[in-house]
Amino acid sequence: MSKEKTVLIANRYKPRDRSDRGGMGEVVFCDDLHLQRQVVLKHLQAGVGAQRLLDEQKALSKVRSKHVVQLYDIVNISVGGVQQPAIVLEFIDGETLNVGSFSADANYLKVIWQISCGLTDIHSHGIIHRDIKPGNIKIDGEGVVKILDFGLSRNSANAETMSIIGTPLFMAHELWGNNKITFDSSVDVYAFGVTCLALLTNEVPLSLLSRPPSQPSRKALSALFAGVHSEITDILHQCLAADSNDRPAMRAIQALLAKHLLKDRHRATVVLNGSANTLDCKNRRISLNATVGSLTIEYDGLDFKVIQVAGAVYINNTSVAVRTVVPGCCVFTFGNDGARKFVTFDVSNPEVMP
Template structure:
């Protein structure tokens, strides 16, 4: 059977919480795709919300929308969306260990969510079951049936997957919400990927933020900065939760540990600062500066005289940014030194 004279139905299908899925072959482009339409009785807005969200978001970590078609129905044709087919594994609760591979996985999820939020979209149902890893190891976020635009984000009903729902979603009146509910769900997802035993406080209605001690147990071995930030995703006040961009940057920083390299040019000589050579002292007569690389950042550990970074006076503890100018001295006796940092990227 062909749909729209293009999509050949294959001998398999699936069913989600609200949608029916048909696996098809796109005969024009010779690729497998997914046709999704709503189950009987499900509000038609769900499919329209998914269509609107996916038409706005462009991200390698979000399932792609290819087409909009009609499929045969019991009474009349009904609308369906044609989605990218992801031939990969689903994420399971408690299936991972707190290691570098885990950090790389949740970094990819954070990238997808940061992209979604940058388009003013709230996913609203982040959980392991709505995330897949394709055959090339790239994380894909699925199922935008509950998504909302940030400007119109409110609900009069409690809807979602309970343990992943932020406490503000459990009210009995009209509830306004924002992208921080996805941040909350991301924090619970990060926990769920490591253990099936959630702290009891997360199972209450509404949930309470677990203590840092209770939350941290599955994350043993990860940098404390990451554990604290993921714990903060579950803050009861949504204003206290970090943004997904902040989380993405933090995870990237730790995944790139010891991979940065700085080049410092002084008196015509280039000096390298990296994991092999972690400390460099620059003496320009009118001032001196010591910079150390701790694997995550280049930090000022000693300074004498008048020294400036991009015209800002330097003090111990400052982080030296990439591609900046160090100025030693003031007035007519100034000496300028370039400081360039390579920018390695975390690859999916």
């Protein structure tokens, strides 16, 4: 007797002998026979509102990011004889991030930078993920981090809820209200801060376990982030602020982490009187003398800073002072009125790689 023929889904997806079930949904691993690739088909369990899957569809259909799981297709399947929608997602051959599995090193910074990239892309499309945590993040075989599970996501224009929902440790202060709760993308920033901490240790400050949580002290966080640059600890501490207005934007976090990952790899070109000079880790200091004013800039591996200035010197028409951080692309002006001289300053932008 011949074996029973496998029934294809949407005349295209062949189920494998593997599936996983979560709190609200079930995923079935399939082969896409058209494009010869493995995919994940996700549908909701009986009794779970269809709005959950609809929210995930809407979110994923907007976002195109290297660090966000991709939506490939929407199909109908039969579950218990009832037709219901299912989404077909990118299959990520990798490991879910685990609590306490990282050390404060360059690899850790690359991982949290990639998470920040994914969240920056998500927020740029007006989407709030609302369930950022290690269990919803994977890292594939090539070291690329992917954010998953948009079942609780909301559009920024419709970000409110009548119930407390989410993963308690990662829920921001404002999500613990008793009545209608309004929120914005800063709830993801808070969850990102807790995730960064959770990847290093499972011993979180008690203030984060209270309901609602309160911001731990900077000193307490310093001990847990031992080995992380103080500038990074500062911004992660801001992520945990009880007031959402005090939390930084994900784009600012992304930029700061990138700066540290690129330590000693920046290069600036300084042009005075038609002569170009390079400022980098091999040539860390340059002095510019334009007769009507002088300036010395030093590269400390992270920033280009003014360490000496004399006379009338301006950056993009703003007066220069010692300790000023020079922006990536600008013009220095030496002197006033007809005696002015100009210097261009341009920093290359090397790419941070996973």
